[in-house]
Amino acid sequence: MVRHALERGYSVVGVCRAKSVGKLAAFERRIEVFPGATNDREVIRQAVDGCDGVLTVLVPWGSNHYSTGTAQAVLDFARPGARLVFSCGWHISRDGRDVYPRSFKRQEWLARWLGRLTRLVDIDDQIEACRRIFASSTRWTVVRGSDLEEGDSQGLPVWSGHVGDPILASNITRRVDFALFMVEALKNDKLIHEAPAIVGCCSASAVAHRPSAGHSGDMAEGH
Ligand SMILES: NC(=O)c1ccc[n+]([C@@H]2O[C@H](COP(=O)([O-])OP(=O)(O)OC[C@H]3O[C@@H](n4cnc5c(N)ncnc54)[C@H](OP(=O)(O)O)[C@@H]3O)[C@@H](O)[C@H]2O)c1
Numbered sequence: 001m002v003r004h005a006l007e008r009g010y011s012v013v014g015v016c017r018a019k020s021v022g023k024l025a026a027f028e029r030r031i032e033v034f035p036g037a038t039n040d041r042e043v044i045r046q047a048v049d050g051c052d053g054v055l056t057v058l059v060p061w062g063s064n065h066y067s068t069g070t071a072q073a074v075l076d077f078a079r080p081g082a083r084l085v086f087s088c089g090w091h092i093s094r095d096g097r098d099v100y101p102r103s104f105k106r107q108e109w110l111a112r113w114l115g116r117l118t119r120l121v122d123i124d125d126q127i128e129a130c131r132r133i134f135a136s137s138t139r140w141t142v143v144r145g146s147d148l149e150e151g152d153s154q155g156l157p158v159w160s161g162h163v164g165d166p167i168l169a170s171n172i173t174r175r176v177d178f179a180l181f182m183v184e185a186l187k188n189d190k191l192i193h194e195a196p197a198i199v200g201c202c203s204a205s206a207v208a209h210r211p212s213a214g215h216s217g218d219m220a221e222g223h
Contacts (some may be wrong), residue, residue: 001055002027015047022058039069045077053083053186060126063119067129075136083192084133084140085185087178090163090171091123092130092144094195099164134195141185144197145178146171157181158206159196167210170203177201 002024005012014024018035036043038056048054050183056074058067071086078084090098091108100108108123133140146168153176160167181198185191199206 001057001179001182002031004180005055006030008183010053010183010186013047013051014042022043037066039064039073040076041069041073044070044073048074048078048082051078051082053085054078055084055182055186056084058086058088058129059128060121060123060127061117062124063115063124066125068132071129071133075132075138078138081139083186084138085182086130086133086140086222087113087144088126088130088142088184090144090146090168090197091164092127092142092195094130094134094142098197104163130195139192140211141183141191141193142195143178143182144195145197146173146197146215148173148175148178150175153177153180154200154202155180156201157198158201159198161194161196163197165197166208167205168197168199169205170199172203172205173200175188 002014004011006027012027013034014031015034015036015038016024017037021033021035023086024031034043034047038044045179056070058071058146060067074084074086090100090104104220111121112205115123130142144163149172151174154174155177157173157177157180158167175202178198181190181196
């Protein structure tokens with residue numbers, strides 16, 4: 001996300017835990033970094049000050065309400081009118097109209113119970129974080145990622161408003177392109193108050209159900 005944002009001429013301020021600052025070494029002196037947990041309200045208050053857009057990665061890690069704390073801090077401290085773009089997975093449903101394969105629901109159930117046992121993962125906290133975002137009056141977009149894979153960019157993913165749409169069936173997106181979609185969403189007002197479920201533009205299902213030529217270039221919705 002940092003690289004995509006810099007390439008588009010944005011000034012970038014980043015927040016990551018102190019132990020992770022090293023991973024941003026390649027961007028030293030090109031971005032400002034606030035070391036800290038993203039659910040630390042004071043860190044977020046300082047980091048988002050003056051920002052026109054905030055890209056937030058919501059992760060379900062730990063058992064200390066990391067996602068809800070992160071989302072709430074961004075909702076509370078981002079300047080009024082700022083574009084807020086959050087990441088999560090397909091398991092988040094905005095309106096309950098998503099249709100999931102049985103295998104997907106089984107995986108979610110397993111993750112929920114393993115998370116409760118080990119306290120390493122808290123899926124329900126990520127769900128609550130998104131509920132708060134959906135209920136907010138901010139200019140939000142919640143980008144719902146498919147399974148991710150590494151590799152070079154294939155281009156902007158395509159999306160649908162609902163999981164279960166055949167265009168999403170391949171359930172795979174390059175990580176770098178998930179990041180690209182987040183950054184491009186900053187200036188796409190059509191995505192405000194949308195929860196696009198994305199899939200790689202070169203995945204088999206995207207190619208088979210592509211709505212029109214050049215669809216991925218304008219962030220077109222699949223269906
Ligand atoms: N991985 C997938 O297959 C997949 C599928 C669908 C959707 N997604 C979504 O894509 C986004 C990115 O997922 P990802 O798999 O790339 O995430 P990730 O590798 O687990 O890490 C993302 C960030 O989470 C922070 N993090 C990791 N472990 C943590 C912990 N124990 N406590 C607090 N923070 C921790 C790290 O922040 P620091 O920078 O502070 O280290 C890291 O940069 C998420 O919103 C996820 O829901 C992922």
